[in-house]
Amino acid sequence: MKERQKRFADEYIKTGNIEQSALEAGYSKTYARSQSHKLLANVGIKAYIDEQMEEIHKRRRQQHKSNIMDAEEGLSILSDIARGKRDEEVIMMNPVTGEIERIMKKADNNTVIKAINEILKRYPTAKQSEKLELEIERLKAQLTDTQIEDDTITIVDSWEVDDEGN
Structure with a gap:
């Protein structure tokens, strides 16, 4: 995965906004408006986003577990x-x-x-x-x-x- 694709994926994880994430990653305004949805269709980018989201969920579960009192x-x-x-x-x-x-x-x-x-x-x-x-x-x-x-x-x-x- 290229650096710009990684920046897009990281920004998309933060915001959930495809167009804004593409602009922040350095893609042109034209590409961001008309073609940025293709970035999410990219298997490598999708896999990276899924891995990062799983990691975020895992950390949240661990934090939540440590906050729950046991018997x-x-x-x-x-x-x-x-x-x-x-x-x-x-x-x-x-x-x-x-x-x-x-x-x-x-x-x-x-x-x-x-x-x-x-x-x-x-x-x-x-x-x-x-x-x-x-x-x-x-x-x-x-x-x-x-x-x-x-x-x-x-x-x-x-x-x-x-x-x-x-």
């Missing part, structure tokens, strides 16, 4: 809150000066309790596990009873007629 990090933060190791920023107005101040304070009891409850949802106690096992057994028994009832068929071989003949 371990989330539990670590909840644990720090529950243990009182994380301070909370509070914005208050100073009654004397009237100025707004930012102060750091320890998490209050409500916040600590919420953090502990969130952790316990993920790690049930022995008593909660036992309760879940009993609930599962009860549901299995209920399912078995329902299946037995479904298998029972009642055959009616006589018709009862009421006083009106129905």
Whole structure:
């Protein structure tokens, strides 16, 4: 691929505008207006653009992944809150000066309790596990009873007629 074609491709990746990219790469105004679409039809240029776009998408995915919290990090933060190791920023107005101040304070009891409850949802106690096992057994028994009832068929071989003949 020639240098001018590479400049066109790089500019096209930035702007998405064929004509403007051709002009920026050094092609004439006439060529840019009437023939620049042929540059995108060029196999070499198209392959280069596809490679560069894939590289850009790969970098974005990596940046996005590094920005997402995993479960371990989330539990670590909840644990720090529950243990009182994380301070909370509070914005208050100073009654004397009237100025707004930012102060750091320890998490209050409500916040600590919420953090502990969130952790316990993920790690049930022995008593909660036992309760879940009993609930599962009860549901299995209920399912078995329902299946037995479904298998029972009642055959009616006589018709009862009421006083009106129905």
